[in-house]
Amino acid sequence: KQLMDKIYHFAKFPQTGVSLQQMVQFGRNPSQGVLLKASQFISEELPVRLARRVVELDNVPHELNKMPSVIRVKNWYIESFKDLIEFPKPNLPSGLKARLKAAAKSAALKSLPAAHPNPSVSYNHQSQYCAVPMSHRFYTPVEDIDLPPDISRYNHDFVRCLEKIKSRHDGVVTTLAQGINEFKAKKNHRIIDTDVQSFLDRFYMSRIGIRVLLGQHIALHKKGDTDYVGIICTRTKLRDVAMEAIANASFICEDYYGLFSAPKITLHCPDGLEFMYIPSHLHHMLFELLKNSLRATVELYGPDVDEYPPIKIIVAEGQEDITIKISDEGGGIPRSELSRVWTYMYTTAEAQPLDPNFNQTDFKAPMAGFGYGLPISRCYARYFGGDLKLISMEGYGTDAYLHLCRLSDSAEPLP
Ligand code: W6P
DSSP: OHHHHHHHHHTTSOOOOOOHHHHHHHHSSOOHHHHHHHHHHHHHHHHHHHHHHHHHHHTOTTTGGGSHHHHHHHHHHHHHHHHHHTSOOOOOOHHHHHHHHHHHHHHHHHTOOOOOSSTTOOSSSSSOOOSSOGGGGTSSOOOOOOOOHHHHHHHHHHHHHHHHHHHHTTTHHHHHHHHHHHHHHHSOTTSOOHHHHHHHHHHHHHHHHHHHHHHHHHHHTSOOOTTEETTEEEEEEHHHHHHHHHHHHHHHHHHHHTOSSOOOEEEEOOTTOEEEEOHHHHHHHHHHHHHHHHHHHHHHHOTTOSOOOOEEEEEEEOSSEEEEEEEEOSOOOOHHHHGGGGOTTOOOOOSSOOOTTOOTTSOOOOSSSSSOHHHHHHHHHHHTTOEEEEEEETTTEEEEEEEEEOTTOTTSOOO
């Protein structure tokens, strides 16, 4: 197919990373000119990223690429690629073009990106470290420029197109999980396939990057909270997000196990700790870790004890990192099982509780869905230069360490 040739062609181009700092610098009080630049950047960058995923999905090992659900996911990527490259480009008057170029050039000189504090981390999700991202051509602030109405309309229509693309891909994780499950049913699922593993790590990492770009661009077009630049909260209050995650995980635990109250979760967090992050990512990771700790605790002690050993969350604020330790006394994991916890092929979770009165229409949020929570949480952590580690004491409990890179300490000097 001609389209597939085009996709394979686009997939050869390098991807261009955008850092959190760039997005924040760029997205504060975006003018029409800034929004146009952002549209231009995304309309060049996104087809490349999507094309690369199509090629990867086309070439996954072990005939996984023939699974219907994998093909479904691939078709979403193909459709979105097509939407983007067929989207009519705006016809910029030459005067406007020159002004945008000049504005971007002077802004770019003023705001060269700060090197990432952790040089092993790249923003292009492919482990090729770029010292000066190419995105700088586009992803820079420009002075306020009034756009002609047809260009404004282009900006608006382009956002609609991106919204459509974003929602088209909402089901990627569950659909791919189905594919992996079908695959597991055929093969010995105790085997950790490193090819499948690294494919999924890359795939989900890339998906996070794509969705951050999409979400950020869409959010820039909406007026919101002043603490937010797009989807990034410049003053993410760790305590608030953690309390929310505690409430949600506890509720799900009580619902799932039919408990009057879930194990207690204590939170020790420096007062007023704020940092730049995407709150939904933080919530996702904490929620996932807490569910694991709750599950281990409840399953070790059973549903009928008076009191469970509490789960403790300790937050430490360093210069480089904010580290969150979540400790449970749920009996731990044997060391030999620890590496399997990070695999997408592994899950100990029952699909549904073993309840004879179980009714399909009763929705119970699973305590541990497809067993994907941990590897995907680690992708989220690594995406912005952090990491997630587990230390287990078999027979006692587990400590999870969530390291978050403090990307923009306000004291950080920017060149
Ligand atoms: C466990 C297993 C686990 C995984 C992730 C986080 C916490 C825990 N506790 O027993």
